[in-house]
Amino acid sequence: xxxxxxxxxxxxxxxxxxxxxxxxxxxxxxxxxxxxxxxxxxxxxxxxxxxxxxxxxxxxxxxxxxxxxxxxxxxxxxxxxxxxxxxxxxxxxxxxxxxxxxxxxxxxxxxxxxxxxxxxxxxxxxxxxxxxxxxxxxxxxxxxxxxxxxxxxxxxxxxxxxxxxxxxxxxxxxxxxxxxxxxxxxxxxxxxxxxxxxxxxxxxxxxxxxxxxxxxxxxxxxxxxxxxxxxxxxxxxxxxxxxxxxxxxxxxxxxxxxxxxxxxxxxxxxxxxxxxxxxxxxxxxxxxxxxxxxxxxxxxxxxxxxxxxxxxxxxxxxxxxxxxxxxxxxxxxxxxxxxxxxxxxxxxxxxxxxxxxxxxxxxxxxxxxxxxxxxxxxxxxxxxxxxxxxxxxxxxxxxxxxxxxxxxxxxxxxxxxxxxxxxx
Amino acid sequence: xxxxxxxxxxxxxxxxxxxxxxxxxxxxxxxxxxxxxxxxxxxxxxxxxxxxxxxxxxxxxxxxxxxxxxxxxxxxxxxxxxxxxxxxxxxxxxxxxxxxxxxxxxxxxxxxxxxxxxxxxxxxxxxxxxxxxxxxxxxxxxxxxxxxxxxxxxxxxxxxxxxxxxxxxxxxxxxxxxxxxxxxxxxxxxxxxxxxxxxxxxxxxxxxxxxxxxxxxxxxxxxxxxxxxxxxxxxxxxxxxxxxxxxxxxxxxxxxxxxxxxxxxxxxxxxxxxxxxxxxxxxxxxxxxxxxxxxxxxxxxxxxxxxxxxxxxxxxxxxxxxxxxxxxxxxxxxxxxxxxxxxxxxxxxxxxxxxxxxxxxxxxxxxxxxxxxxxxxxxxxxxxxxxxxxxxxxxxxxxxxxxxxxxxxxxxxxxxxxxxxxxx
Numbered sequence: 001x002x003x004x005x006x007x008x009x010x011x012x013x014x015x016x017x018x019x020x021x022x023x024x025x026x027x028x029x030x031x032x033x034x035x036x037x038x039x040x041x042x043x044x045x046x047x048x049x050x051x052x053x054x055x056x057x058x059x060x061x062x063x064x065x066x067x068x069x070x071x072x073x074x075x076x077x078x079x080x081x082x083x084x085x086x087x088x089x090x091x092x093x094x095x096x097x098x099x100x101x102x103x104x105x106x107x108x109x110x111x112x113x114x115x116x117x118x119x120x121x122x123x124x125x126x127x128x129x130x131x132x133x134x135x136x137x138x139x140x141x142x143x144x145x146x147x148x149x150x151x152x153x154x155x156x157x158x159x160x161x162x163x164x165x166x167x168x169x170x171x172x173x174x175x176x177x178x179x180x181x182x183x184x185x186x187x188x189x190x191x192x193x194x195x196x197x198x199x200x201x202x203x204x205x206x207x208x209x210x211x212x213x214x215x216x217x218x219x220x221x222x223x224x225x226x227x228x229x230x231x232x233x234x235x236x237x238x239x240x241x242x243x244x245x246x247x248x249x250x251x252x253x254x255x256x257x258x259x260x261x262x263x264x265x266x267x268x269x270x271x272x273x274x275x276x277x278x279x280x281x282x283x284x285x286x287x288x289x290x291x292x293x294x295x296x297x298x299x300x301x302x303x304x305x306x307x308x309x310x311x312x313x314x315x316x317x318x319x320x321x322x323x324x325x326x327x328x329x330x331x332x333x334x335x336x337x338x339x340x341x342x343x344x345x346x347x348x349x350x351x352x353x354x355x356x357x358x359x360x361x362x363x364x365x366x367x368x369x370x371x372x373x374x375x376x377x378x379x380x381x382x383x384x385x386x387x388x389x390x391x392x393x394x395x396x397x398x399x400x401x402x403x404x405x406x407x408x409x410x411x412x413x414x415x416x417x418x419x420x421x422x423x424x
Numbered sequence: 425x426x427x428x429x430x431x432x433x434x435x436x437x438x439x440x441x442x443x444x445x446x447x448x449x450x451x452x453x454x455x456x457x458x459x460x461x462x463x464x465x466x467x468x469x470x471x472x473x474x475x476x477x478x479x480x481x482x483x484x485x486x487x488x489x490x491x492x493x494x495x496x497x498x499x500x501x502x503x504x505x506x507x508x509x510x511x512x513x514x515x516x517x518x519x520x521x522x523x524x525x526x527x528x529x530x531x532x533x534x535x536x537x538x539x540x541x542x543x544x545x546x547x548x549x550x551x552x553x554x555x556x557x558x559x560x561x562x563x564x565x566x567x568x569x570x571x572x573x574x575x576x577x578x579x580x581x582x583x584x585x586x587x588x589x590x591x592x593x594x595x596x597x598x599x600x601x602x603x604x605x606x607x608x609x610x611x612x613x614x615x616x617x618x619x620x621x622x623x624x625x626x627x628x629x630x631x632x633x634x635x636x637x638x639x640x641x642x643x644x645x646x647x648x649x650x651x652x653x654x655x656x657x658x659x660x661x662x663x664x665x666x667x668x669x670x671x672x673x674x675x676x677x678x679x680x681x682x683x684x685x686x687x688x689x690x691x692x693x694x695x696x697x698x699x700x701x702x703x704x705x706x707x708x709x710x711x712x713x714x715x716x717x718x719x720x721x722x723x724x725x726x727x728x729x730x731x732x733x734x735x736x737x738x739x740x741x742x743x744x745x746x747x748x749x750x751x752x753x754x755x756x757x758x759x760x761x762x763x764x765x766x767x768x769x770x771x772x773x774x775x776x777x778x779x780x781x782x783x784x785x786x787x788x789x790x791x792x793x794x795x796x797x798x799x800x801x802x803x804x805x806x807x808x809x810x811x812x813x814x815x816x817x818x819x820x821x822x823x824x825x826x827x828x829x830x831x832x833x834x835x836x837x838x839x840x841x842x843x844x845x846x847x848x
Contacts, residue, residue, distance in 0.1 A: 001638060007543065067468040068686075121431055263493040264494070288690065
């Protein structure tokens with residue numbers, strides 16, 4: 001008799017690649033973690049949240065609905081506020097068809113939306129294109145669900161369109177195009193590289209995907225993950241792919257209030273075209289029939305009072321300062337043959353070592369860093385299993401999100417010392 | 425070209441059977457809904473919640489962690505409190521191996537745990553046993569994921585063990601036993617019938633499942649859904665299946681703070697044996713990497729201050745009163761040839777009409793009730809698609825959860841008038 005009755009999915013779902021890193025960080029108090037994607041703790045909006053929650057819970061009229069069941073797709077008020085918020089970010093005008101509140105769904109972080117969208121779209125063996133590199137938890141979902149990923153080369157201003165076309169041509173030639181369902185793009189201050197995709201490239205991606213739809217036999221969606229969009233401290237905001245003319249029917253836009261407001265509230269959202277919206281709505285009915293109402297009311301409260309915008313402005317300054325501190329430390333301590341991709345937002349810088357120097361968990365660099373009490377995310381964890389190329393393993397994601405300025409300086413100093421030993 | 429790129433799951437997932445009922449209720453303000461499984465609004469703990477949230481968010485020391493990311497399996501404190509809570513309910517003693525906090529996972533309602541447990545256990549085509557009738561959202565998950573259900577006859581004190589054995593024998597004979605993964609049992613004040621399963625029957629179920637494991641070739645789990653356990657106003661509490669000697673390794677226990685405390689906080693939990701715990705933990709990492717910390721801290725706060733127990737005592741009295749009001753109204757207004765299953769807890773009574781009278785959505789009874797502005801849940805929605813029997817459609821679930829006492833009286837009066845027309 002087998003000792004386990006697990007399903008294929010149950011057996012296949014691996015441990016999160018980063019869990020070991022997290023545990024290591026927790027078990028070594030002297031360690032400075034530049035690995036975690038946590039947000040800055042001192043600026044978390046405890047006063048704002050207390051105020052708004054007090055207001056909601058002070059009267060039965062607002063308090064009771066907040067503690068009662070709600071609607072699977074989310075509270076109408078928060079969906080409207082979210083649509084308006086996106087219209088504003090995109091300078092889209094309130095009548096924009098592609099920004100209708102009726103296509104907005106409120107979820108448990110944008111993570112839940114990514115999961116459900118993949119459930120709605122992909123069967124085992126289907127294909128999804130991802131940036132090379134990309135968000136490792138997204139790769140975990142793909143792995144768990146038996147969905148195959150193909151990497152599209154990433155340039156400093158977004159995916160390499162010529163390479164995207166090559167990949168699509170290759171899939172067409174091999175007859176695999178009918179399995180291709182979507183391109184997953186983290187369009188703002190990407191995790192892990194910090195890259196922001198130019199609007200022209202979003203247009204180009206949608207155009208290319210459309211060209212190959214006939215051969216695919218069905219729509220190919222652009223999943224635009226905008227989780228870091230509002231953590232922007234440098235440069236202008238860029239319209240989302242919803243603004244590409246004719247693109248709305250093919251764009252799944254996911255965003256979150258977790259990162260700009262508070263991860264502990266875990267409220268995210270997505271804008272989905274039909275028939276995806278309906279399918280994901282039904283799936284959410286089975287997952288949890290709706291995200292916690294109390295949190296939705298909290299977010300609606302901070303949005304409609306303008307407290308949200310003020311808070312976002314505050315943390316943008318904060319992350320801007322931390323990013324500058326990291327940049328200065330990198331200039332001072334890192335060897336000159338490490339290429340740094342700095343970002344105008346988000347939580348991460350990306351460091352590229354010479355190709356012959358490995359940064360993986362078992363590498364000398366990683367082990368020496370650990371010994372020196374500093375932690376980063378090895379770049380290799382962010383690459384999909386793609387038979388078309390070897391996984392690069394000479395990069396690192398370094399985060400300025402949760403570490404204090406002092407720890408950023410000290411962490412980069414420690415990491416620099418390690419790198420100098422191997423690179424100079 | 426197909427207009428949709430949806431997956432098999434995406435296409436298969438149906439609308440929730442009850443969504444139409446909900447919409448009907450919302451769109452007709454004069455309608456009295458005895459259909460919804462909502463909880464009693466006036467007793468929702470708005471003051472308690474405000475107090476505890478204020479305390480948490482007053483100081484950075486407790487406020488910041490509540491607004492930051494947490495751990496995928498849930499906050500250690502809440503997991504410990506939950507284990508202790510279950511030990512107390514089960515009178516198990518704090519050293520009970522089957523009640524270890526390390527097997528406790530905190531989830532977005534117990535619904536999310538049910539979903540993930542099925543993901544971890546069942547492939548498409550696998551089999552799950554359910555009570556006949558059972559919780560319709562559980563049936564929706566099965567349908568969505570292509571899992572087949574087989575019904576086990578329900579008696580007033582739990583599943584019919586002789587019938588369970590027959591079903592197992594039949595599966596063994598047809599060679600389908602290797603596809604059987606679990607028996608889903610709503611053991612306390614069952615949805616929809618209000619039935620509570622005797623402890624001896626839990627023991628009997630586990631024994632029978634064990635007997636057939638060798639032929640199945642793997643463990644067969646008992647999923648004990650205890651969502652309504654703490655809404656008890658009559659009779660003693662009954663130990664959970666975790667208390668069956670030797671049963672712990674086969675019991676998935678799911679519970680929730682949503683119903684006894686507040687649905688708007690959507691915090692549930694489960695106790696899972698290995699290797700299920702690890703598998704579900706990884707799956708949750710992909711779903712949302714952890715339920716909102718703020719809500720977990722809120723629940724931990726109300727649990728450790730004793731406010732939770734006091735609140736539960738209060739709503740038990742409240743539901744007890746509502747149930748008595750419903751019972752009186754039923755006695756007064758329902759024809760004598762309707763069999764009423766009353767319950768010592770939960771939110772529901774179950775009414776069984778003569779077999780030749782249909783109660784389904786398209787039936788004369790349902791349409792007349794609707795015309796009379798009263799809504800119930802047709803019993804047929806609660807039966808699995810099981811080729812072994814015709815779906816009974818002569819029953820109704822009537823809820824005293826959210827309606828006021830006045831509306832319970834008036835709703836039952838209206839429903840009684842309809843029934844008298846068809847039954848007398």
